[in-house]
């Protein structure tokens with residue numbers, strides 16, 4: 001099955017109203033690459049202004065709460081981010097797992113909450129360096145997928161992102177063979193869980209993707225796009241990744 005490439009940015013706890021100008025050139029590059037889907041997840045405070053500024057670009061949240069509403073001080077629901085213009089959210093990012101102690105079960109609940117509110121979901125998985133060194137990368141990723149992917153996941157709203165934690169923000173990446181191997185294992189696990197719908201689910205690679213390495217990573221079998229952190233903060237660094245996806 002042919003899956004459209006998706007290049008998604010994740011600004012993390014970066015950006016400001018002044019930085020939203022970067023989105024103009026990103027949106028223009030997305031328009032110039034009609035075969036590629038482009039999306040940018042921004043801090044919650046910037047979702048509304050970003051969505052208003054570049055209506056043609058998919059703007060998303062970096063996280064949502066697993067409940068639809070209620071007494072959860074400081075938290076933000078999927079309905080809230082949808083109301084101000086988010087069309088998707090990331091869930092289960094390794095930084096939330098590390099900083100907020102989130103689990104794969106939490107990611108499952110957040111994905112379900114987002115889907116209830118009509119958001120698409122990018123759900124993250126990935127091993128630590130210690131787990132990889134211990135030869136456990138495959139088993140860790142399989143277990144994360146098993147615990148976090150909703151039964152009704154399909155490519156119309158659900159995307160998986162494989163992000164080895166040790167590759168995030170470090171300038172280090174797995175070999176192309178290692179990326180291909182985990183993506184194939186992830187696809188097989190998805191097939192066990194959701195059957196033929198797995199063929200329509202995009203699996204993104206994330207971790208130190210740049211304009212220099214994007215083309216070779218995106219050409220790996222079963223790599224359907226990239227989840228990009230640092231290099232998504234400026235158009236100068238993000239646009240070459242969009243262009244690389246368009247050329248694969």
Ligand SMILES: O=C[C@H](O)COP(=O)(O)O
Nearest residue numbers: 010168169207208229230
């Ligand atoms: O969500 C994005 C990833 O954590 C990758 O971040 P990075 O591109 O800065 O390594």
